[in-house]
Amino acid sequence: MGRTHSNGYKRVSNFFPELQYHPVLKAVCTRREDRVRAFANQWNYQSIETDWKNVISRDDIDAVDICTPNNMHAEIAIAAAKAGKMVLCEKPLARTLAEGQEMVNAIEQAGVKNTVWYNYRRVPAVTLAKQIIDSGKLGRIFHYRANFLQDWTINPELPQGGESLWRLDADAAGSGVTGDLLAHCIDTAMWLNGAIVDVSAVTETFVKERVHQASGKVQKVGIDDACIFHCHFQNGALGLFESTRYARGHKALYTFEINGEHASIRWDLHDLNHLEYFDHADDSIVRGWRTIHVTDGDQPYMDKWWVPGLSIGYEHSFVHQVADFLKSVETGEPCKPTFKDALQTQKVCEAVLDSATSKTWKDTDVEDFAN
């Protein structure tokens, strides 16, 4: 994720020149000096650090962006907030609800600017979905469904833990697909359709044991390989969510669909520049799902890029979030989702995992919020 964020910071000024603030890449930090040096060189960071505490103690640094494995989020974020830094944090906010709550407390006490990288909100087609929904075109909402399907951990020889595979290690990651993938689906869902109030879930770990990269030994796998849940939204809609890393043929298939009384919308990350839209108000004989190619200047963010018909990619969502964050520094408005917003997603994730364990419905205690 370091590359994705760095790219966001480096490109934003070229495409959003009207912004008042422009990011300066003061320092990059990871534990291994050779690697941080190479990375700094590649991305033109002005300095390197190998201890994150040094970053936080530096006066020339205004904002700290956390791209570590999940088990480091809380400690760094809390320290940064206490030091008065603005904090940007990769998702999920934390491994557990308790960790997340501490982070929110620290941030709020410090009163610092903050945001969490639920970047899919800023794919233009997804932002357009939000606009359409907010315009009221859908009417009463009946259904929301989303899934995030991958296939990269089917091979049982894949180890858990270690540098690139910490997502398979429960200690580092907190959970499996729930925190990694469903968290995205939940963030988008509550942004578009309001609070999820209760959940009933099932999880599965298909490969029960894997070699741990650290110990070299076969160990029990602690994460969820797959998770499915259904739920109620505060507005009365039924929700349905599924995520797995065992759906052969799907690399990163994040899709959502929302069905309203008057209209429906769906989207698919594999085809991210398009939005599907069905409007029952259309003349009956020519009514059908519309495929909107979201590349026109009057569609969200697209006045910044190329001419109509020319696609943008995954990383542009990060550029957009950087731009919106910088804008929020100008205006004083929060840059959504804030830590507090991300905590609501954390509540749902925790309820989901609890529900799967207890085989019962769980309330989420999500606060109602207008995002």
Added chain:
Amino acid sequence: MGRTHSNGYKRVSNFFPELQYHPVLKAVCTRREDRVRAFANQWNYQSIETDWKNVISRDDIDAVDICTPNNMHAEIAIAAAKAGKMVLCEKPLARTLAEGQEMVNAIEQAGVKNTVWYNYRRVPAVTLAKQIIDSGKLGRIFHYRANFLQDWTINPELPQGGESLWRLDADAAGSGVTGDLLAHCIDTAMWLNGAIVDVSAVTETFVKERVHQASGKVQKVGIDDACIFHCHFQNGALGLFESTRYARGHKALYTFEINGEHASIRWDLHDLNHLEYFDHADDSIVRGWRTIHVTDGDQPYMDKWWVPGLSIGYEHSFVHQVADFLKSVETGEPCKPTFKDALQTQKVCEAVLDSATSKTWKDTDVEDFAN
């Protein structure tokens, strides 16, 4: 459904001339004489009846096909079986598991030929899916998901009950989308992927009251407008099912997808001549989902129809089932799904509805079966 079945009987001999037995349309029966006369005339039935008991007592009738609302299935089927008739019954088998069990008992005691119209098994693309799965190409199965989405009851002014809307009346239908739509999904799923062993479900009735056509009064709606459940299959796969009549933009979107270790398959009733297939054994740089246009002579049933590339439609699945039924009369083999097979689907439906009511997981007690 009377038209669909009649069409099946009338066409089968033209397209399956090799069959030993050919159906003769001896009699059609409904309560209103004017309507049954018109129908008989349109479809060239040799005689009419207005009391189904007369049909069953006739010596010149070998097989009875039941296309009534669900509340009539059990009584007619049991009587027909006792009279030694072959029995073909519309799905779902019954309103309740208890009714279904009685029907199976009667059929087995009588030892008569029987089948239930889960016609989607015989859409050529679906039959091909079965062939591929049975060939072992998918390896261990991780996921099965299906949905059946419609949008025809969103209008709250639609009455419940009466001739064309008995599907909204709990007394006539037994349940809502669970028996009407999910039953199809469950039948296909267990045929393709084996027994469902437990379920956790949620149902919703979005429009709580509707005028009843019989009484003219506003009455509580007793059916489920929407139903979602997740489950475990006996083979360890996770299952996910959803059905609704409130998904604006979808008329009859029945889709399923199965993800195996080595390959995946998906299908969509709105595009019924195609099967999607992903094979991980393909060369990595040219690997992708294949869209198989199931219209070639070496694909199931397609040697009976037109030249490659030319589509068939929904009703052909009924012609295929008639052909397979007649073949089964020749061979003495059962014509799947039998009443007993359909009872397994009934068990899942009942467990689903119980789970939704009790908000707990429910075992299904489905017998393992190889279909």
Added chain:
Amino acid sequence: MGRTHSNGYKRVSNFFPELQYHPVLKAVCTRREDRVRAFANQWNYQSIETDWKNVISRDDIDAVDICTPNNMHAEIAIAAAKAGKMVLCEKPLARTLAEGQEMVNAIEQAGVKNTVWYNYRRVPAVTLAKQIIDSGKLGRIFHYRANFLQDWTINPELPQGGESLWRLDADAAGSGVTGDLLAHCIDTAMWLNGAIVDVSAVTETFVKERVHQASGKVQKVGIDDACIFHCHFQNGALGLFESTRYARGHKALYTFEINGEHASIRWDLHDLNHLEYFDHADDSIVRGWRTIHVTDGDQPYMDKWWVPGLSIGYEHSFVHQVADFLKSVETGEPCKPTFKDALQTQKVCEAVLDSATSKTWKDTDVEDFAN
């Protein structure tokens, strides 16, 4: 094609019971007695003939339907017309324009009811396209493009001539893809977009020699394996047409698209129940191609079939043409396309083949017509 037509006659009364006239299958004729007997048996023809002249001389026969190879169309049609029979003829009308003209002369002199089986006009989605165009929604038309791509003759071992492969024999077929496939595209195009006034074409014969089934000898292939042409329509639109039997991966991919000032339409035979429609009048941020699933009761012919969302197939277009023909017998109106209409398509085909040979533009002399 005999099966397709027979199916049309047999089904029409079940689905169009309101018609005043209903077809009776009096006789079927082919040269080989064993085969005609089997066919008659399979399709319930009342009698058989092995000499088509007998058919024409029978008093109990009102209409003659010609499904022979192209080289027999003219002789039979002319004789049938002279005998006062109604004549239905497979497409293309004839091998050459001269033959076609004679046929039209005979038909007009006899004043008999007639139609040519350009069946794709009566695929509901195509009929809907015609409705939309006639409503004026497209405005000025700029472009019309169509192609018909197949891949069944790539194998050079395939013989020419003989029973199932007469389409590869220039004597029997007249031409290759131009008469067989482009004729369909041209008929639809002129129906939807008016007369084609001039053409510039290229043809290719990829496999130059094939064994002839009759002689058993390797002979020069006389047909066009592929044909491309561009053209002007009378309304100023540019046209573009391509057909081939060497497009690996396409079985019967007939597509057309029409681009107007305000809206565009496209269609694809491989997905025949859908129509794509783009309307520039839609709100700009939610503008996109609509996929219309043409299965609703208010869409052409679909009140005759199943509930919304359920597909029909290829052969239904023939049932529709039978129904329209029978209706035209009631009303006295012509059943489009008539022989005279089909002659206009013949003119374009001839100009196309002449243009390919002479490597120059050719006028078509198509008469303007409102179909």
Added chain:
Amino acid sequence: MGRTHSNGYKRVSNFFPELQYHPVLKAVCTRREDRVRAFANQWNYQSIETDWKNVISRDDIDAVDICTPNNMHAEIAIAAAKAGKMVLCEKPLARTLAEGQEMVNAIEQAGVKNTVWYNYRRVPAVTLAKQIIDSGKLGRIFHYRANFLQDWTINPELPQGGESLWRLDADAAGSGVTGDLLAHCIDTAMWLNGAIVDVSAVTETFVKERVHQASGKVQKVGIDDACIFHCHFQNGALGLFESTRYARGHKALYTFEINGEHASIRWDLHDLNHLEYFDHADDSIVRGWRTIHVTDGDQPYMDKWWVPGLSIGYEHSFVHQVADFLKSVETGEPCKPTFKDALQTQKVCEAVLDSATSKTWKDTDVEDFAN
């Protein structure tokens, strides 16, 4: 295009750190000082120029990139070559074949490094198509078809000429869609399928007169609004090309398809991360078009970007060309397409326009080349 190229130069070092040479943005030049200053500021150019001759005379500049309207290409490129600069030139190479030939002469005489921005070759899916074709999987090629459809000039009130609309002015652009859009299609086609040897074309100007931005007067429109041609390739394949700016509903729909004896490939710029592939060698019952999501590390260029399943966009093709250009400086190999390669495309464009004017077939005199 200045933004697209600048973005390419700025990003290449972040994503291709292994390159020996890294671009430095020494100067940017346009005639209006206020605009060039703003642009330099936005994109971090070290200096500005308002006379291109100054750029060429500067010793600190090694490479000149030409993004002007077409009428300036020749003069600048020739001067830059004479000054010993490396030259990168926007497509089409020139307004006319004669201009292009002079440019090639100058470049070759100077012996300087050069390339032309036919960027679509370096969309990963297109590069993969080249790999597949070069592997011989397609066998003998029968058909190549491409189109480039837009809809942005339908409005007759749009002026010709001036800053953003010089593409409608024949003096500035040389031609309309032929040089602007078909040039892309032709470059890709000859790269993938070899030389085009002769062409037969038609062009149309739908809006005959437009206000000229410079004069403010209504003037005849000199460009081609639409162009269609068919052709022969040296390998015997038939080609078919179409381009227009009047295809309502298509913003930048560049598609190509190639049909070989054994396999076929197609691609679509609106969905640029996917490649469609049909392989007749697949098992017949599971044969179908494969949708390859070209985002894996073993697919062209994709080891530089994100994890599998995450899309890139239009501008990445420019980053790739910059990387390949810099690599070619290292290796001394040419960076395709060179000016000489682009001249072959120019020959086809000129033959196409001549053919349309004369209404005859024209030879192209393209030199055979292996690109």
